[in-house]
Amino acid sequence: MLKPYDELVKVNVLPYCAEREGFMYLNWAKCMELLRENGAEKVYFELCQNERTGNSLFCSDQTFQDKNGNINQCYETRIKVCIDDQVYYMQSPVMNGKNPVKANSMNQARVWASACRSFVKCVAINTGLGFNLWVKEENMDYVPVEDGPATESQKATLIEICSKHGINIDYWCKREGTTLDALTGSEAGRMLLALKTKYGDD
Structure with a gap:
């Protein structure tokens, strides 16, 4: 059985993280491993299908124009996270660092990276594991x-x-x-x- 939030939030995940663009990131596979080490028996996540398009991307109807005059939309991925008998959903933007990924540079690797990042964040929010990693980033964002x-x-x-x-x-x-x-x-x-x-x- 997975340990409670107040115990998992105290787990030091920094030794398992890598730095990217000034922030520490926990690899999705290591996140799964740490969950299992702390009592989880079943852990997985999967991309949700956009019923309207049949692919894994969700896109807002709102458009925006970049500095070069290109018209773009905001792309997101949605995932389903299963930890033992608990099911969570997480929807996140497809980002390249702090910038939204545009249509002309969208590829499967960026979709997968968005899903993996969503998984780690979803775990942090709902279980406490790695939660403190997000404090600095959330403060920087705003x-x-x-x-x-x-x-x-x-x-x-x-x-x-x-x-x-x-x-x-x-x-x-x-x-x-x-x-x-x-x-x-x-x-x-x-x-x-x-x-x-x-x-x-x-």
């Missing part, structure tokens, strides 16, 4: 570090979360005395932090 133009990633995330919760992003920007195109990094950071606080979106 704290503005400079007051230059907002990144395409920030804008895409704002559009996606606002669309999900029925928020008119253009009206919100206008109320703040700006436009989506003119957003600075700090303004986008504050808006993302407000959304994070209210809705808890990833």
